Amino acid sequence: MKPCAFIYHRPSGLPEALALLAAHAPTGGRVLAGGQSLVPMMAYRMAQPSHLIDINHIATLQGAAMQNGALVIGTTTRHAAFKTGICPGPLGAMLGFVSSHIAHGPIRNRGTFGGSLANADPASEWCLVMVTLGGRVMLQHASGTRMVAAGDFFTGVMATALADDEMLTEAHLPWGQGDQWGFYEISRRAGDYALAMCLVVYRLDNGLMRDVRLGIGGAEATPRRLAAAEAILAGQAPTGPNFIQAADAAAAMLKPMTDHNVTALFRRDLVRAAVRRALHHSLNHE
Amino acid sequence: MKLHVNGRDYDIAVEARRTLADALRKDCGLTGTHIGCEHGVCGACTVIMDGAAVRACLIFAVQAEGAVIRTVEGLAAGGLHVIQQEFVAHHGLQCGFCTPGFLMLAVAAREAEPDLTDAEILDVLSANLCRCTGYQNIVKAVSASARRMRET
Known part of the structure; x- marks a missing residue:
C-alpha cells in the first residue's frame, strides 16, 4: 500500500502549473488536487504518475463567485466550503445539502469540486449536479482555453474529454428561475458511494411545475437528464401520483450498470425510489 | 523539508511519495497516529491540519510543509485532554x-x-x-x- 515514486511540483501560479503539465503529461505527469481519489489509487498502484503537479497552493483556483447568473467555482474549492451556503438562495442551499452526501467530513475537508469532475466517478454527486443544471467546465492548457458542456465532458466511467495536458480550472453552474429543488441518494451507509441518486430542479408557476430538470447519477456510466421523465412532470402539479409516473418512466428508460454492489435489475428499482423521493424532497426539505 | 507538528518543527528528509501518516510515524517518531487501511477508509490516521480533520494517509508529507499539524501526542497538556x-x-x-x-x-x-x-x-x-x-x-x-x- 505504498505509492510508486514520483517527482513533486508545487507551483504557486496557474501559468507555471500549466507549463509543468505540458512538460510532464507526455511521460505520465498528472495534476494533484484534493487527492482523495488519486492518492488511494496510487496506494493501490492503479495509478503510477511520474510527476505530480500539486495545485493546492494556487490561490486563484479556490473559491466561488456569481458571474452573469452562473456560479463560477474554482477547481480546488473544497467540498467542505459548500456546507454553509457557498452562495445565497436556493442554489447555495442545494449545493450545501448535496455536499453533505459526499463521503465523510475529513474527505470533504480535502476533496475538491474540480477534482471530482475530472475524476468522473459515476457515483460523484458534483458530476450529477453539473449535468442536471447544464453546467460547463473550463479546460486550460499551456496555449489555450476551451469551455465544454458538462453533458459532453463526461464520456464514460471515470473518463472525460480532458486531454492529458489539460487542467480543469473552473466549473460554471447556471441557475435558472426555478427555486424548487430536491435531491435523494441511496447508498449502503452514510458516506458510501451512491448506488442511485436523483436531483430535480423546477419552478412553480400557479402551482404547476415548469422548466423541469431531472438528472440521475450513480446508475449509468455517466449522469444524465431524463427528458421523458421531465416531460411527464412539465405543466403538472407536484403531486404523489405525478411523481410516481415520472419515477416509473425514469426507471424504464435507464440502462443501469451491474457492479459488485448491485445488479442492474435492483438498480432500476433504486432509481425509481430515488426519483420519487427526490421529488417529494423538493416539497419538503425538513 | 520541515513539518510543524504540535508546536514543534521537525527537519526531515523524505521521498515525495511518503504519506504524512508515514512521515509522522517514521520520520518524526510520533507513533500515536495509527495506520489502518492506507487508502482513506478507516480514519485511524486522522490528524488536524490547519484546523481541519484530514486523513494523513491521503496527503503526502511534502504537501503538509508550511501547515500547522496536530496529532494525538499534542492533546494532553498537564494531564489528559x-x-x-x-x-x-x-x-x-x-x-x-x-x-x-x-x-x-x-x-x-x-x-x-x-x-x-x-x-x-x-x-x-x-x-x-x-x-x-x-x-x-x-x-x-x-x-x-x-x-x-x-x-x-
Missing part, C-alpha cells in the same frame, strides 16, 4: 487502535462547532471505523466531552 478523560470514563476504547483517529476527529469537529448536537456528533463520527466498541461508548464519550467543554 477532556476528551481523553471522557473516553476513559465511558469506556470509549477497547483495543485502542482507532482511538487516536477518533480523538482528533472529535476535537476538530468540536473546535469548529462548539454546539454540536448528538445527531451531528453521530454524523461526524461516521467518518471513522472502530471494530471493538460498537460505537455507542465513543458517541457517549464525545457527547459528554462536548457538554463539558461547553460548560467550561
Whole structure:
C-alpha cells in the first residue's frame, strides 16, 4: 500500500502549473488536487504518475463567485466550503445539502469540486449536479482555453474529454428561475458511494411545475437528464401520483450498470425510489 | 523539508511519495497516529491540519510543509485532554487502535462547532471505523466531552 515514486511540483501560479503539465503529461505527469481519489489509487498502484503537479497552493483556483447568473467555482474549492451556503438562495442551499452526501467530513475537508469532475466517478454527486443544471467546465492548457458542456465532458466511467495536458480550472453552474429543488441518494451507509441518486430542479408557476430538470447519477456510466421523465412532470402539479409516473418512466428508460454492489435489475428499482423521493424532497426539505 | 507538528518543527528528509501518516510515524517518531487501511477508509490516521480533520494517509508529507499539524501526542497538556478523560470514563476504547483517529476527529469537529448536537456528533463520527466498541461508548464519550467543554 505504498505509492510508486514520483517527482513533486508545487507551483504557486496557474501559468507555471500549466507549463509543468505540458512538460510532464507526455511521460505520465498528472495534476494533484484534493487527492482523495488519486492518492488511494496510487496506494493501490492503479495509478503510477511520474510527476505530480500539486495545485493546492494556487490561490486563484479556490473559491466561488456569481458571474452573469452562473456560479463560477474554482477547481480546488473544497467540498467542505459548500456546507454553509457557498452562495445565497436556493442554489447555495442545494449545493450545501448535496455536499453533505459526499463521503465523510475529513474527505470533504480535502476533496475538491474540480477534482471530482475530472475524476468522473459515476457515483460523484458534483458530476450529477453539473449535468442536471447544464453546467460547463473550463479546460486550460499551456496555449489555450476551451469551455465544454458538462453533458459532453463526461464520456464514460471515470473518463472525460480532458486531454492529458489539460487542467480543469473552473466549473460554471447556471441557475435558472426555478427555486424548487430536491435531491435523494441511496447508498449502503452514510458516506458510501451512491448506488442511485436523483436531483430535480423546477419552478412553480400557479402551482404547476415548469422548466423541469431531472438528472440521475450513480446508475449509468455517466449522469444524465431524463427528458421523458421531465416531460411527464412539465405543466403538472407536484403531486404523489405525478411523481410516481415520472419515477416509473425514469426507471424504464435507464440502462443501469451491474457492479459488485448491485445488479442492474435492483438498480432500476433504486432509481425509481430515488426519483420519487427526490421529488417529494423538493416539497419538503425538513 | 520541515513539518510543524504540535508546536514543534521537525527537519526531515523524505521521498515525495511518503504519506504524512508515514512521515509522522517514521520520520518524526510520533507513533500515536495509527495506520489502518492506507487508502482513506478507516480514519485511524486522522490528524488536524490547519484546523481541519484530514486523513494523513491521503496527503503526502511534502504537501503538509508550511501547515500547522496536530496529532494525538499534542492533546494532553498537564494531564489528559477532556476528551481523553471522557473516553476513559465511558469506556470509549477497547483495543485502542482507532482511538487516536477518533480523538482528533472529535476535537476538530468540536473546535469548529462548539454546539454540536448528538445527531451531528453521530454524523461526524461516521467518518471513522472502530471494530471493538460498537460505537455507542465513543458517541457517549464525545457527547459528554462536548457538554463539558461547553460548560467550561
